[in-house]
Amino acid sequence: MSDDLDALADDLAEFDVAQKPVQRSALEERIIAGFEDIQRFVEKEGHPPRHGAEHDIFERLYAVRLGRLAGHAEYAELLGPIDHQRLLAGAVVADDQDDEEVDLDALASDLKDLEDEASDITELRHVRPAAEKRAAEEIANRDRCEDFDKFKPLFKQAQSDLDAGLRTTRPPETSAEIEAGRFYILSGQKAYVAEVGKPFKQDYGDWDARLRVVFDNGTESNLLMRSLHRAMSKDKSSRTISDPTAGPLFTDMTVEGDEASGIIYVLRSKSDLPIVAQNRDLLHKIGVTGGSVQKRIANAKLDPTFLMADVEVVTTYELYNINRVKLENLLHRIFEAARLDIEIMDRFGHPVTPREWFLVPLFAIDEAVERIRDGSIKGVAYDPETASLK
Known part of the structure; x- marks a missing residue:
């Protein structure tokens, strides 16, 4: 009997009208x-x-x-x-x-x-609700950051990236985008999320986490993720700082519709300066030009940026559909730790500090270009001790 009822139920189910x-x-x-x-x-x-x-x-x-x-x-x-x-x-x-x-x-x-x-x-x-008051108190309650020395270069680099256009700012979105290693702007100060604690559920059911937030004035605060987000929501001038980016990718091959943008050039100096002669195979000038490389280096021996000496072209990479200035800034940031610290005199006797020369092997430059090409360059920098990208 039970089987018959089940069969009947199945048959009737075919004629059920779904509730709107x-x-x-x-x-x-x-x-x-x-x-x-x-x-x-x-x-x-x-x-x-x-x-x-x-x-x-x-x-x-x-x-x-x-x-x-x-x-x-x-x-x-x-x-x-x-x-x-x-x-x-x-x-x-x-x-x-x-x-x-x-x-x-x-x-x-x-x-x-x-x-x-x-x-x-x-x-x-x-009337300010209790949650908002607690958020304001957490933001205001800051302590001196005892290890600020290790964070100071990060703030300096972030500002440099903003100036170069490698980073941008945008209005804050949700608390879910607050992550360790990200920069934010709150009340006119840069804030860096150094640590994110283990997530936990609040009494009212929402997930939260305790943060260690370091500010660019050398202070830090141990506050909740939702408190930071709430404070940013109330501050109309607050911003999220994007991760550094090279902009559009480039390729060695052109396709129909591509517009030529320029050339990355890697040069070697023929200068007789002792530091150059001792590191001839390791010292390279990395630059980007929108014109001919040969025209760019034609008067190298009269130009302090070329060390007042002739140069030879080691290699080039052609660009398409990319911002040349942003790309050059990105390459220089990657190899910042290996930048040559030198001052020379121009032809008028004025001191000049060239900024585009790096003590870095050619294979590392090749790898950096490849990583920019495939999009894996994020967070990568050159380590002089191991002569590799990390």
């Missing part, structure tokens, strides 16, 4: 969202919201809203199916609703005034 989802207006959705906030309060506190000056201002606010909802029969049809706690039946109806009609538009507008960006009605227009 209920289409609600944005106004109704906001009313329901506001009621669900009250329900969450009841679940957390164990009792309906109450009136009275001795209670928290947000509890009293919820009590007023609940009374308004309960005072109008037309809302029962909208909220009744989700009122599993029977809050509407036990609510205290405000006296001002007996003779005055409050429509759905007015109530939704009232609730909207109290919504924050997460559609949560726990924030008054002129």
Whole structure:
């Protein structure tokens, strides 16, 4: 018999009509969202919201809203199916609703005034909520960063990347994008997330984590991820600083529609300076030009950037559809640790410090170019001790 009933059920299932989802207006959705906030309060506190000056201002606010909802029969049809706690039946109806009609538009507008960006009605227009106060206190509560020396070069490099266009700034998005190793701008200061602790769940159900944030003025703060995000959301001038990028990738091969952008050139000096003669095979000038390399080096012996000497072209890489300035800055940043520190006199006797010469083997330059090409250059820099990219 049981098998027959199962077979019948299967047959009938073929003729079931799928229930269409209920289409609600944005106004109704906001009313329901506001009621669900009250329900969450009841679940957390164990009792309906109450009136009275001795209670928290947000509890009293919820009590007023609940009374308004309960005072109008037309809302029962909208909220009744989700009122599993029977809050509407036990609510205290405000006296001002007996003779005055409050429509759905007015109530939704009232609730909207109290919504924050997460559609949560726990924030008054002129009252700072406890969460915001805690966030401000955490941001303001900073200690001296004892090991700031190891972070100072990072801030310097980040600013250099911004100046060169290798990094950009954008408005903050969500707390999920806050990661270790990222830079942010808060209250006019650069902030570096040095460490992210183990994630944990807050009492209200959201995930959070404890951060170690170092600021460019030599202070640090041990604050929550959501506190940092909340502070950035309140600060209209706050920004997220992007990771360094070389811009569009380039290739050795052209395809139809490509526009030539320039050439990376690697040069070797013929100077008789002792430091050059001793490192002739290791010392290279790395540059980018939009014209002919031969024209660029034609007057090398008169140009202090070429060490006031003739040069020979070691190798070149042709570029397509790429920002030459950004690429040159990126290459120089990669090999910064191997930059030649030298000062020479120009033909007028003025001291000049050339900035494009690096004590780096050719194979390392080849690898850097290849990494830029395949997109794996992020976070890579040349290590002089091992003569390799790391």
